[in-house]
Amino acid sequence: MSDRPGWHTSRLDELCDINPPKPKLHNVDDSTEVLFVPMAAVNEVSGTVATPQKSTVGIVGRKSYRSFTSGDVLFAKITPCMENGKAAVVPTIPTGLGFGSTEFHVIRPKQGTDPRLIWHFVRQQSFRDEAANHFTGTVGQLRVPADFLKSFEVMIPSDKKYQSQLAALLDAATGHSASASSHLATARRAVERFRQSVLAAACSGRLTADWREEHPEAESTAPEKTSGKTRRTREMTPLDLELPEMPDTYIVSTVGAASTVLEYGTSKKADNDALGVPVLRMGNIQRGRLEFDDLKYCPSDREIERLVLRDGDLLFNRTNSPELVGKAAVFHEPVAMTFASYLIRVRFADDVADPDFVNYWLNSAWGRMWARHVKTDGVSQSNINGTKLGCMPLPLPPIEEQREIVRRASHMLAMADALLARIDETSRSVDRSSQALLAKTFRGELVGSGDNS
Numbered sequence: 001m002s003d004r005p006g007w008h009t010s011r012l013d014e015l016c017d018i019n020p021p022k023p024k025l026h027n028v029d030d031s032t033e034v035l036f037v038p039m040a041a042v043n044e045v046s047g048t049v050a051t052p053q054k055s056t057v058g059i060v061g062r063k064s065y066r067s068f069t070s071g072d073v074l075f076a077k078i079t080p081c082m083e084n085g086k087a088a089v090v091p092t093i094p095t096g097l098g099f100g101s102t103e104f105h106v107i108r109p110k111q112g113t114d115p116r117l118i119w120h121f122v123r124q125q126s127f128r129d130e131a132a133n134h135f136t137g138t139v140g141q142l143r144v145p146a147d148f149l150k151s152f153e154v155m156i157p158s159d160k161k162y163q164s165q166l167a168a169l170l171d172a173a174t175g176h177s178a179s180a181s182s183h184l185a186t187a188r189r190a191v192e193r194f195r196q197s198v199l200a201a202a203c204s205g206r207l208t209a210d211w212r213e214e215h216p217e218a219e220s221t222a223p224e225k226t227s228g229k230t231r232r233t234r235e236m237t238p239l240d241l242e243l244p245e246m247p248d249t250y251i252v253s254t255v256g257a258a259s260t261v262l263e264y265g266t267s268k269k270a271d272n273d274a275l276g277v278p279v280l281r282m283g284n285i286q287r288g289r290l291e292f293d294d295l296k297y298c299p300s301d302r303e304i305e306r307l308v309l310r311d312g313d314l315l316f317n318r319t320n321s322p323e324l325v326g327k328a329a330v331f332h333e334p335v336a337m338t339f340a341s342y343l344i345r346v347r348f349a350d351d352v353a354d355p356d357f358v359n360y361w362l363n364s365a366w367g368r369m370w371a372r373h374v375k376t377d378g379v380s381q382s383n384i385n386g387t388k389l390g391c392m393p394l395p396l397p398p399i400e401e402q403r404e405i406v407r408r409a410s411h412m413l414a415m416a417d418a419l420l421a422r423i424d425e426t427s428r429s430v431d432r433s434s435q436a437l438l439a440k441t442f443r444g445e446l447v448g449s450g451d452n453s
Contacts (some may be wrong), residue, residue, distance in 0.1 A: 004246070004444040008158050013150035016118060017108040022067040023097065030058025035093045036065075037100035042074060044084040045185070046178045047123055049091055050076075050309060057097065064105055065099040071115045073107040074100065075122050075149070079135065079142040083128055089119045105149055112160050114335060116167035120174070121154055124438045125431075140380065155442060166441055177434045184427050188420065195287075195416045199364040202357070202409040203395065205247040211249060211404050218398035221352050223257040228314055243393060252398050255358070256390025261347035264318075264386065265339035266307055270296035277304050278337040282317045285329045285343075287417065289364040290315070298338070304351055306340045309345065314355045316344040316362065318384050324370025325382040328362040330355045344386055354402040361394065 012018070036055040043050035050118060061067075069116045070093045076086035080101065090098055109115045109124070121127065130152075135142035158164050159231065201207040212218070256262060270279040276297030284290055309315075316328045319342045331337070337347060348355055361367050370392060375382040388449065397405065440446060 004155075006159060006162070007155055007172050007444050009153050009155045012042070012107070012118075012154055015113045015156070016073075018146050018150050019066075019106050020108050021321060023069075025057060025061055028057050028097075029348070030056060030061075031245050032057045032061075032097065032355065033095055034061055034089070035098040036060050036105075036285045036302055037068075037074065037090075037098065039076060039086065039103055041100075042076070042086045042088045044081070044086045045118065045181050047085065047174065048127075049088045052091070055099070060099045060421075063099075063324065064102065066102050066104050068098045068104075068106045068108075069093060069096050071109065072098075073109070073115055073122065074292045075105045075107055075144075076103060077105045077144040078103040079132075082144055083132060085123055087119060087127065088121050089115050093098070103143075105144070107149065113156070114160060114163040114167050116171060117156060118154075118162045118169045119387055120438060121169065121405075121442060124442070125201055125435045126439065127152075143343050147225055155444060158201055166446070169446070170438065170441060173434065174435055179428050180430045181427065184423055184430070188336050188423050191416050191419050191423065195413060196365055198409055198412045198416070199360050200366075202242070202360045202405045203246075203366070204244045205250065205397065205413075207408055208260045208397075208404050210248065210250070211401060212244050215400065220252065221349075221394045223253045223349070223396070224381065229400060234378045241366075241381050242257075243395065246395050247397070249401075250395050253394050255346060255392045255394050255397050256388060258353040258358075258394055258396065259346050260368050261313075261345060262386055263307075263345055263389055265341045265343045265345065266303060267341040268298045268304070269339070270298045273299075276300065277308070278335070280309070280315065280331075280337055280339045280343065282320050282324075282327075282340070282342050285315060287420075288327070288329055288359060288413070289417075290331060290333075292333075301332065304338050306350075307345070308336050309339060310347070310440060312347070312355045314346040314348070314359055314362075315339055316346060316384075316389055318342060318344050318389070319381055321380070322375065322377060322382045325375050326362065326368065326384055328359050330359050342415060344389060346389070351399055353396060354399065354406055356406040356410070357397075357402040358394065362392075390427075393405065 034055050036051070041049055043055065068090050070090055072090045074088050074090060076082045107118060109118050111401055114170055131148060132142045134144060134148040136145050137143050157166065179377065184418045186391040205212070265281065274297055276299045278295045279298050281296065283294065284292065311332055313331045314328060315331060318326060320327070321324065346358075349356065371384060374388045375384050
């Protein structure tokens with residue numbers, strides 16, 4: 001029941017069948033065409049089956065795939081697909097037979113319940129947050145149990161005609177939001193391409209071609225002139241990666257040869273006690289710079305004092321997912337901080353390498369390609385050890401040119417970061433507006449409460 005006239009509150013399994021049984025296929029020919037929907041076929045932004053596949057009963061219908069039919073709602077049950085909003089109404093299937101990933105829950109609305117309204121309901125952020133609170137399983141394999149869906153209470157109009165009117169209104173709003181999100185995603189990709197073009201120009205010498213014409217006397221400093229503590233690196237098999245073209249005034253060295261310090265961070269356990277020393281971790285490296293959200297701390301001792309970061313120390317992420325391993329950033333903060341063992345600190349001789357220039361090289365398209373080439377893959381993470389990092393080829397312009405490159409590139413990258421921040425805020429605003437409309441709808445607060453008397 002509901003206090004709002006024309007609305008009623010019911011358990012979801014009173015409105016829908018949750019994971020209905022597979023259809024009987026004994027008398028169905030193996031060549032019968034079916035719709036096949038892997039998880040990747042559902043677009044989390046539009047909430048549609050964006051890339052459906054055709055198959056046959058003989059290929060997929062007699063296996064353990066999840067079955068569904070036209071008008072069913074597919075709801076991803078596994079992390080992170082569920083949190084990302086992977087849910088869709090199954091489009092019309094000529095044969096009525098559909099199969100897909102077992103990581104979907106199938107929600108089949110009963111007579112009198114509009115499928116699109118149920119789809120909008122499960123797309124609510126509040127619903128997904130509550131579903132995440134009921135995850136079962138182990139880390140990396142967390143799933144929403146079917147019992148959560150069955151028992152969840154939903155308030156909807158009793159009149160299916162009004163349900164359809166609300167669904168149409170939400171469809172229109174969702175379409176506008178999806179269009180805005182698509183345009184914002186396109187803008188984000190354009191800015192990311194601009195960032196990479198800046199890094200490519202910075203590392204290839206194109207950014208400072210005019211500077212070299214004005215300073216023909218500038219020469220690179222060979223790393224052999226450096227002094228201090230240098231990590232010993234063994235010889236590695238030459239990389240089958242061609243370096244980008246660069247000016248004749250550049251020399252090619254290695255990260256290890258140009259550095260005076262190359263060492264891992266602390267393995268001490270960090271916590272939330274802000275009285276300790278802040279510990280930078282791999283999550284603090286974002287888009288080639290350091291962010292200081294979600295800091296952890298550890299008590300100061302002799303080891304931590306030795307590992308306190310200095311201005312200009314470069315931090316390299318040696319262990320992470322295959323996509324993120326090898327990202328880097330430079331420390332420029334006045335506050336004493338240290339770094340965790342998943343990071344490597346590299347310090348360079350002042351007259352040989354500017355750390356911000358090296359950071360551009362590591363985060364450039366070539367640097368990311370190098371990381372993919374040398375990483376060692378584990379079960380869920382990849383690793384690039386200090387020896388491999390030390391052997392990474394490093395182009396070295398004259399130090400004065402490196403500093404000019406950093407001066408020019410930093411301004412352009414700052415503009416790109418500002419644009420990305422605006423895009424992100426606009427995306428959040430679009431999402432907040434969509435979620436507010438959904439919440440208002442399912443509280444029965446839109447004009448025309450459903451009491452059509």
